[in-house]
Amino acid sequence: MVLLVVPAVGAVTAALVRHDLAGRIAGTVAAAVAFLATLPLPIGRGTRVDTGPALVPWHQVDVAWVPSLDLRFHLGVDGISYPLVVLTALLTLLCCGYTLWRVPDPGRGRLLVALLLIIEVGILGVFLALDLILFFVFFELVLLPMYAVIAGWGGPGRRRAARMFVLYTLLGSVLLLVGLVTVVGAAGTADLVQLTGTRLGTGTQYAAFVLLAIGFAVKSPLWPLHTWLPDAHTEAPTVGSVILAGVLLKMGTYGLLRVAVGVAPDAAQGAAPVLGGFAAAAIIVGGLVCLAQNEVKRLIAYSSVGHMGFVLLGIATLQPVGFQAALVGNVAHGLITGLLFFLAGAVKDRAHTGELAKLGGLRETAPGLSGLLGFAAVASLGLPGLAGFWGEAFAIVAALRTGGAYWNVLGVVAAFGAALAAAYLLRLLRRTTHGPASPAVLALDGPRLSAAELVAWAPLVLLIVALGLLPALVLGPGAAAVDALHGVVGR
Amino acid sequence: MRLPSTHCTGWWADEHWVRASADGGWWVVIDHVALLPAYLAAGTAVLVLVADLLKPVPPAVRETPRRVTVRGGVLAGVGAATGTGRALPSQSTVDAAPSDAAPSDAAPSDGSAGGRSAGPAADAGGVALFWRRLPLIVGAVGALAVAVSAAWLGLGLDGRVRTAFCGGAEAPDCSFAVDARATTLMAAFGLITLAVLALSAGVDAPPGEYAFLLVASMTGGVVLAGAADLITLIVALETLTLPLYVLVGLRRRPERAVESGQAAVTFLVVSVISTAISLLGAALVYAATGAIHFGAVRMVSNAVVDPALRPIATAGTVLLLAGLAFKVAAVPLHAWAPTTYDGAPLPVAAYLSTASKFGGVIAIGYVVTKALPAATDVTGPTLAVLAVLTMTVGNLVALRQTRMVRLLAWSSIAQAGYIVAALAVPGGLAVAFGYTVFFVLLELAAFGGIIGTRGPGADGGNLDDYAGLVRRAPARAVVIGLALAGLAGLPPGIAGLFAKVAVVRVLVDGDATWLAVVVAINAVIGLAYYVRAARILFTGPSGGRLERPSWTVAAALTLLTAAGLVAGFAPQLVFDLVVWS
Incomplete structure (x- = not known):
């Protein structure tokens, strides 16, 4: 190849x-x-x-x-x-x-x-x-x-x-x-x-x-x-x-979906509740830890734990919808978190600190950067119309559709986790973009975005919007394969 | 104490025996072709001695040996006659032959400066260098001849087995049997010796004795590969090891002689004890089965051994394996290895950690699969326990090492654990040999990189001495880095990855998943120190400039790296070689 x-x-x-x-x-x-x-x-x-x-x-x-x-x-x-x-x-x-x-x-x-x-x-x-x-x-x-x-x-x-x-x-x-x-x-x-x-x-x-x-x-x-x-x-x-x-x-x-589930479907069925439980725990733990973070990259890193929890929850349901959710969630998380880390890196490079307490008022000095950060954060918390929504929504739907009290509880817990995600990301935005400009932000090296940054980030922004409006971009090619895989599990 | 009368058709069933048996009675059949590599190896040893004796000694030196004062701990004095000038730690002066030393050591590192200032004989430089190097050259040619003849022998076997020293009226008791796999192992010994000799250019030892001992040790290895009874096995293994006691202590520079002496004595004492243990084990096996030839022992132990004798057979088996475990430096007979490796000259340490270890693996493998396959209920657990202890202790202690050679020594103990683990399950012999081949390649490459960096006369130094090596000598740093990654079993050292996969595979297939998990977890511990050593190579402040290594070292290093890469991308070649028969 x-x-x-x-x-x-x-x-x-x-x-x-x-x-x-x-x-x-x-x-x-x-x-x-x-x-x-x-x-x-x-x-x-x-x-x-x-x-x-x-x-x-x-x-x-x-x-x-x-x-x-x-x-x-x-x-x-x-x-x-x-x-x-x-x-x-x-x-x-x-x-x-x-x-x-x-x-x-x-x-x-x-x-x-x-x-x-x-x-x-x-x-x-x-x-x-x-x-x-x-x-x-x-x-x-x-x-x-x-x-x-x-x-x-x-x-x-x-x-x-x-x-x-x-x-x-x-x-x-x-x-x-x-x-x-x-x-x-x-x-x-x-x-x-x-x-x-x-x-x-x-x-x-x-x-x-x-x-x-x-x-x-x-x-x-x-x-x-x-x-x-x-x-x-x-x-x-x-x-x-x-x-x-x-x-x-x-x-x-991907390995869990393709190899573990594909090769050991019966065991996957048996272990699904355990996996789902861990996934729901990850969502909640990731959210709670994020609320207490004071460093921007660390916060995004912990948010990954929560988001991957949704993906794993989708896989654990062993439903076609769940697998779809995992696929979309994977891609969406890759785009959104990729963008978030680019932005966080850009902020840290300019302000020479990643402490939330020392960042603030970014909107005043670097409107472009803070605008993009706002966009990425909103995408990450799963706003409908952007890429992050589909994975999380489908995962919860799949959990509820699996039925039974246990899965219903998991679905509710995951939904609560989504709310937590909104809380910590809005907290991130409030601390960084709003408020009076801190000394570090006032001393920003080059508040404007460079052309290279725009070129590097534009595809991500466009794809986040595109995937949010048309999840079929990912779901379409994957549908047949997902059905086949579900066929293996359900047999 | 009886021999079964059934006719056995096993791996030794051979036309020579069948033809001779028609005469009836007692006979000894020697297939000299089968012995060709062994003849060549032994002949090389003799030739090396002759070459050393032929070396013309400058007359002026013989008449007036001067006293050279040692200053600053640097001495490049060379004994006029071979070996007579070996320095003792207590002396500050030694007999020296300046005109011999002057053009001699092409050592790329320190040390040759003292010799150069001592003598003027630059005119005869090239000739004297040739004569000094002649034993090494003869040894290298001989080692290559052994490898080639073994390969030729192997290609001509065509699935048959060649035997020699067969005797006995009823059972085909041959003391020497060469199958395709044995020829591969013989060739491996030849190539290892060749590589070590190439790395030895300018080593801190009298070249005559040095080359002779190395080639004598190779002879032991070649015979070991064809050994087919317990006595030949133990004698061959001792022939392999015995020269190493001397080699470890063979140094001329006094400042390192104490360490070398300690290393040699440690090595000797532990080795003698372990040989005694394995001899006792072999004796007990003989007492229980009445046989020493692999084939006969196997048939007897397959048949119902007298229940009263079972404990003796069991004890014998355990003792035999325990004694042999010394050679692979398995815990609890491992303590000699770090001291010995670190005290020995670097090329000797390389040889110890490869050829000597290979010998131990072959011995254990032969005993387990050829002589005592019926005793897997004893050998399996014994080896499994040895393996777990060896890899765990080796890895844990390696974590704390700060000297390069000691780190490699402890890591090679851990690696031996993986090999022994493979031997603990049925069908693991081929994988154990395969793993050993990969390991030998990587270990030789690592030692080659170290020798290329430090010079053959120096010691391995501390890990910090390698800081920023990549900026001073990128090629050598990359070779050492690749070898370390391979030993850790990770790409880009992809050969090591396949070795690891093969071991885990054979363990899982052999229903020893727990052992596979132990191996896997040990691989993680191992990575911790490999990655620490490798990181130092690529980061940190860069020290002074390095000198170029001699061309033989460079060539050996290039070939080893190439071989490692080929083995990495086409591991099937290695597996085919060792699974051959």
Whole structure:
């Protein structure tokens, strides 16, 4: 697939080119080519036949790689992965473009671009892999480059944050490995196309599902395994936070949906109430913690915990509506949180502080920035008409539709969590944009937005509006695949 | 104490035996082709000695050995005759041959300055350097020949087994058997020795003895790969280890001689004890089964051993494995490794952590799968306990290390734990060998990077000495970084990732999921220190400039990196090699 080769080549070029700016430009061009390559993917997709297997990729590559490990180089794209693939390529492109304009300390921007492209290769690989072991290889590929991004370009507490990130997520991924290998050993194949729909033994399913769910829950991250996330997001450079929140977390939810639910549907059914309970807890905990945050990046990071709670709640319902909610929620969260982190980074770079108490009156000095921040916050709290609404609303609807007192309670709790989100985001806006201008805000470096920032953010703003008005952008391609997956669970 | 009369058709069933058995009676059949790599290895050892003896000693030196005073702790004095000038820690002066030392050590690091100032013989520089290096060159050529002959032997086997030293009237008791996998292992020993010799250019030791001991150790490894009875196994393993006691202590610079001496004595004492333990174990197994050949032991232990003898067989098995565990530095027989690695010259440490460990893995693997497959109820739990202890202790202690070589030593203890874990389940032999191949590649690359950075005469230094290495020597920093990532089992060290996947896979398939989880959690602990060491390479203030490593080190490093990358992107090659037969 061109998709993986282009960023890989770009990464190597960017790292090898001696001149810093030339390296960054080469990397950005590679990211742009990769993004353009994602666009024509839906062309030529076949129509699904109801009697066919549950997972029909639109396009695929399938080459034997390591037969003794049952590892095939099997990539393919379908309706569930496609929106995430595009999102990944887009965010990487925007981050590379942003790096053209501004390189965080300590410079060496071409290396940063190279690492971003390697991360892109890993994430795209995860979304495209149709082989469990290959999935794991790409899952691990992301780890060290992300560590390097945080540890190399991060804030003052970066070492600890990076170490937390890498150890926590590795713990998740090794448990994931054991789970995957359990499945592969029991089934005799690692091919997702064959595995989705085959029924393994119940014991194997439960063992695998628990291991896989823990592995993905660390990555997502699901409360109470989220503790690595705030530090990593706060300390990472802006582009690192954007990638981390925008697409890296989606590897967890995507994996849960595609691998854990797809391969162990019976166990998923059994464990759904537990998963739903944790998801609802995450929504509430995320909201409450956010209310008490005083640092803007930290607040956004914790809000991710809440939002991913909605996504996980959608998956846990095992309803088609829930899966749809998870898909839309994933993409919407990637766009909105990506934008929020860009904005928070811009604010911090200008004001040299992220303390809410020291920011205030942004509206007076930097109306453009505060306006965008307001837009992103409102989108994040799920205002109808913007992208954030659909994921949360559908997740609650799915929970209520599942029926039973327990799920009704979960739905109500989640709705309350949505209200909490409104509370903390409005608090964020009140503290930063309104009120008298603080000294830090008055001393803002360059209150106007630069052209590069506008170019980097405009696509996100447009897509948030577009997705809010037309959720079918994501739902359309995914519908067939979601129905098929639900068919597997319901059988 | 009886031998079964049933005719066995196993992996040793071979036309040589069948043909000879028609004569009846006692016979010894030697297939010299099977022994070719071993002959070559032993012959190389002899040639190395001859090459060293041929070395012309400048007459002036022989007549008037000068006394050179050691100053500032830097001494590049070289004994006129090989080894006679080895410095003792108590001496501040040694006999030295200045004209020999002058052009000699092409050591890229410190140390050669003292020698250069001592003698003027620059005219004969190239020739003297050639003669000094000759033993190393002969050893390298011999190691390559061993590898090539083993590969040729393996390709010609075509699924058969070649045997030698067969005897016994009833059972096909061969002491030496070469199957395809054994040839792979023989070739591996040759290549490891070749790599270590390449990394040894300018090592702080008399080259004659150094090359001889290394090649003698390789001979042990080659024989070990073909060993088919318990005695050959233990003797071969001792041949592999014995030269290392001397190699560890083989240093000429006095300021490091105390450490080397301590390392050598620690190594020797623990090793002797463990050899005694494994011999006792082998004796008990013999007492219980009446056999020492793998095939015979297997048949006897398959048949109903006298119940009264069962405890003896069990005790023998456990003791045998415990003694062999020393060679892979498994806990609780691990304490020698960090001291020894850190005290030994760097190339010797590299050899210890690869070839010596490989030997231990082969020995345990052969005992478990070829001699005592019926005793999995004993060997399985024993090895599982050893594995859990080894990886956990190794990783936890490695967390606190501040010296580079000690960190690698403790990490290699942990790695041995993963290998032993694979051996604890049925069918794990191939994966254990495969993992060892990956590990050896990565470990050699790591040590190669360190030698390239510090020079073969220096020690590994503290982790802080590597700060900002990427700015001084980007290529070497990237190699060490890749090797560390591989040892941690993470991309971009993708070879290590596949090794980890393979081990977890075989454990889960072998119904030892709990062990797989322990391995997985240990991988997380391991990452904590690998990432710490790797971070230092890429961050921090940059120190002074480094000198270029000698071309052999550079070439070895390049080849090792290339091999590591190939093994990473085409791991099937490695798995095919070790699963061959």
